[in-house]
Amino acid sequence: MKKPTIQRGLGLRVVAVGGGTGLSMLLRGLKNYASPRHHESDRFPISDLAAIVTVTDDGGSSGRLRREYSILPPGDIRNCMVALSQDEALLGRLFQYRFHSGRGLRGHSFGNLFLTALSHVTGDFTEAVKVSGEVLAIRGRIFPATIANVSLEAVMSDGKIVSGETRIVKSGKKIRRLRLHPRRVLPVHEVLEAIAQANLILVGPGSLYTSVLPNLLVSGVAKAIESSSATRVYIANLMTQPGETDGYSLADHVRVIYRHTRCKLFDWVVASNQPVSPEIARRYSLRGAEPVRVDTGELQRLGVRCLFDNLLEEHGVVRHNGARLSQLLIEEFVGRKPVRD
DSSP: OOOOOOOTTTOEEEEEEEOHHHHHHHHHHHGGGBOOTTOOOTTOSEEEEEEEEOOOOOSHHHHHHHHHHOOOOOHHHHHHHHHHOSOIIIIIHHHHOBOOSSTTTTTOBHHHHHHHHHHHHHSOHHHHHHHHHHHTTOSSEEEESOSSOOEEEEEETTSOEEESHHHHHHHOSOEEEEEEESSOOOOOHHHHHHHHHOSEEEEOSSOIIIIIHHHHTSTTHHHHHHHOOSEEEEEOOSBOOTTTSTTOBHHHHHHHHHHHHTSOOOSEEEEEOSOOOHHHHHHHHHTTOOBOBOOHHHHHHTTOEEEEEOOEEESSSEEEOHHHHHHHHHHHHHSSOOOOO
């Protein structure tokens, strides 16, 4: 079993890879165990927390800003910033504020507009993300996977090619192959640097084809993770996604990642062992979703170990409990009980 090697006084260097609500949920839990900027203390198990975020979104406010201002889609990055913010009550709410009226403003969030304006002021989207993080006093660092204007392209089960994340999600067809357009895009330098320095690399949870794979298909990212001496963990989704992962088991998710990247990326998978309540399961079933089946034997044949806990939270919808998930990760892979701020 590979576990992180922690030098005394240095703490854990964590890299989280993903997008959508899954990544922001994970970061919101992990920030409680991350050192504040310019503050070194043995009280905090995590000395450095870096998020690598997908930039292929082409829908909603992000898609509009991407098309009109030729910037990377800011939505997922904005959500990660708010999740890592020390002041989610005020500044976080401000960044998440969405305009409900006004020509040109309706549908946009303040945070998306702030990132767009700052990227034009600085002339660099990555620098805009860094400065925005300083405004929000985030506990961690956030990097887009690439600064290239990249989009998704999927070969469907019937052989047809569908372009764009929104169209792929809405197609309702089984995806045979996902790729980036353009095919070869370079990662942000800090992405490879963070992976090389990491003790613990977390991938997911999140949409397999639109949150997880887009990061891993950026040139060099999957190979860097495969070559890393860090403990590498895949965090399982709770439910399948209609039109994307219908009928997929947890091992199927891992196989798809391995097939697309041609790399064996994971030492562990983390999954919930709490069953979804019958009422909620029926509601999801009407939409074509079901709990992801954990096939332990198949995972072991893939060379992956399994870690289970009750990570389920239900409030009308199925979500991970970010606090329990983060505590499990810290206790298991650091080997000591985390201390909350």
